[in-house]
Amino acid sequence: MxxxxxxxxxxxxxxxxxxxxxxxxxxxxxxxxxxxxxxxxxxxxxxxxxxxxxxxxxxxxxxxxxxxxxxxxxxxxxxxNAGHIRPDAFRGFLHYSSLHGPEQAKKILENEQIVLKSIRKFVTEHSINSDFTDTTTFETCLTQEAADYTAKALLAYKAAGGDVSEVQVHEGDEAKAKTRVPNAISAYEWPAASNNPxxxxxxxxxxxxxxxxxxxxxxxxxxxxxxxxxxxxxxxxxxxxxxxxxxxxxxxxxxxxxxxxxxxxxxxxxxxANFITPRRSQVNSFIPCPSLSGAETLKKTMALRYSANHFFSVNPLRDGTINFGGTGTRDGSDSETEKWKALVTFDDRCFNSTLVKNRL
Ligand SMILES: Cc1cc2nc3c(=O)[nH]c(=O)nc-3n(C[C@H](O)[C@H](O)[C@H](O)COP(=O)(O)OP(=O)(O)OC[C@H]3O[C@@H](n4cnc5c(N)ncnc54)[C@H](O)[C@@H]3O)c2cc1C
Structure with a gap:
């Protein structure tokens, strides 16, 4: 382009x-x-x-x-952006290993942890008022494919000597209860933060x-x-x-x-030109329904994972609204060629109404 x-x-x-x-x-x-x-x-x-x-x-x-x-x-x-500071705790290990080998993959993931710690330290040291909020995040697996892949990635990262001491694993009913997502198969929880970028x-x-x-x-x-x-x-x-x-x-x-x-x-x-191309990503701000408001307000962030590249991110802000982002549709059909092409654009003059509709 x-x-x-x-x-x-x-x-x-x-x-x-x-x-x-x-x-x-x-x-x-x-x-x-x-x-x-x-x-x-x-x-x-x-x-x-x-x-x-x-x-x-x-x-x-x-x-x-x-x-x-x-x-x-x-x-x-x-x-x-979504204001989500969500280091990858282990999930990318298999993919990064296939590209760069396990040692580099480990370094990439360790660096993700450093980012969260560095931003926390920076914001605290300088008393920056950017609504930085420490929390945890769930990797919530909604398909068996996602659950199997995530379990395999955790095992592989651990076997390679990766530090998974901060990762908690929730299976079945526990995953549903912790995440409040009724169709969760499993969920992995680790430290993350939310911030006004x-x-x-x-x-x-x-x-x-x-x-x-x-x-x-x-x-x-x-x-x-x-x-x-x-x-x-x-x-x-x-x-x-x-x-x-x-x-x-x-x-x-x-x-x-x-x-x-x-x-x-x-x-x-x-x-x-062949290495860096734009890809439209869009985050929508939702005012939650009563069951996710007041005392029921979500406190933790989340990825709702269907497959490797098909997921939504959920970042609840301090005011109770939710930043909802990620790939375009629930069924992943935005990866079809024509829909994909529409997302490869420099044009940020207006939001994409199809993406909003698909999410709803
Ligand atoms: C919708 C969305 C959601 C995201 N969500 C998250 C998230 O939750 N968490 C996370 O960690 N990351 C997220 N990201 C990614 C993150 O925002 C980016 O990786 C990061 O902001 C990139 O910072 P940057 O300074 O490199 O680029 P940018 O912030 O894009 O800055 C580049 C700047 O360069 C300017 N510029 C470009 N060309 C020229 C030129 N020729 N002359 C002068 N100025 C020029 C542009 O106007 C722009 O201001 C998200 C991104 C998007 C788009």
Whole structure:
């Protein structure tokens, strides 16, 4: 498919709607870009924001870092996701092993645990108000295929020396009772968390800017070329500039460019076109019925698993609403070619009403 920049008129997610007063939402939206920066970070999602923040932590001066964001701050997946911090405790082991061997597979899963612990520590240490909530999550198996596969994965991970000390196994009636899912065959429970991702990244950007970092929003990088000394770029460009980053509001010369552009990567790096393609994922916010409200409110998150790639994610928020995401239909028919094609798109101007209907 043709590479694309982010669409300028993206729809607003649940998290975006609740954070319209974020001070830096449209930072420098009218200004020409600075002519030079030691580091240019492209993209203001969790990857771009955290990379920039960490550079300062590691001793780089804030004013040496410039983030370019095509739209408003945190307008990509980091401001649109389900808010579910759900490390894979063992389930991916067989798949990762088949691709990379058991040792790498173990490392991937160990890294998943590190992510949860690191975010918890980060949010606590900095007193970040991002509604971070510690909980546990269920892997709820709804078909015999899912139950057999999950049991096999747990055994294999354990046999390879994987740490499964935090995984609890519930079978049959116990699984039904624990998850409150009447057709659960088995369920696996382990630590997880829920978090408002936009608030988290906005905090990181705020701290980055407070430390001198620069953020230019509504300013897409349209091309990255080898640095050329010219009147336009030479005035303030440092002698060690290696790249020119072109934008509609001028060109920045930089020593180092970090691409944090997620699904849009191939627009600037065409060699990635066959490796990174967008796939629409959609999470819907549900107001639960009385049997899941009040004292009966769900407290734990969940994956409702039919098969390897066919599942729904359930993330109950503090306010009692439920973020419901995952693949499109209960019968998995969204993997049919035509339906699949409709999900391969850069267009996030509107939600997909078919996905909502299928879930209901
Ligand atoms: C619907 C959905 C649900 C998800 N649920 C979860 C979940 O529950 N838990 C979880 O852990 N993960 C979830 N994810 C995945 C997670 O959100 C992403 O992996 C993560 O946010 C990626 O962060 P990022 O910074 O790499 O990309 P993004 O947040 O997408 O940031 C990339 C940024 O780059 C900008 N950009 C792109 N090209 C350019 C350019 N040329 N110039 C300037 N700016 C540019 C974009 O506008 C965007 O703001 C979900 C994703 C989606 C879409």
């Amino acid at each position: 043709e590479p694309s920049l982010p669409f300028s008129s993206a729809c607003l997610s649940l998290w975006h709607r609740g954070t319209r007063s974020f001070t830096h939402l449209n930072a420098n939206r009218q200004e020409d870009v600075p002519t030079s920066a030691k580091y240019v970070i492209i993209g203001s999602g969790i990857s771009g924001a955290l990379t920039s923040w960490k550079l300062i932590e590691d001793g780089v001066k804030g004013e040496d870092i410039l983030i370019l964001e095509a739209r408003e701050a945190v307008s990509g997946a980091s401001g649109r 936009a608030k988290l990244v906005q905090w990181i950007l705020t701290d980055f800017i407070a430390k001198g970092g620069r953020l230019w929003t509504h300013c897409p990088a349209t091309k990255v070329t080898k640095h050329a000394t010219s009147e336009a770029t030479s005035a303030n460009a440092s002698a060690s500039a290696r790249w020119d980053i072109h934008t509609p509001r001028g060109t920045v010369a930089a020593e180092t460019v970090v691409h944090c552009t997620n699904a849009y990567a191939s627009f600037l790096l065409p060699n990635l």
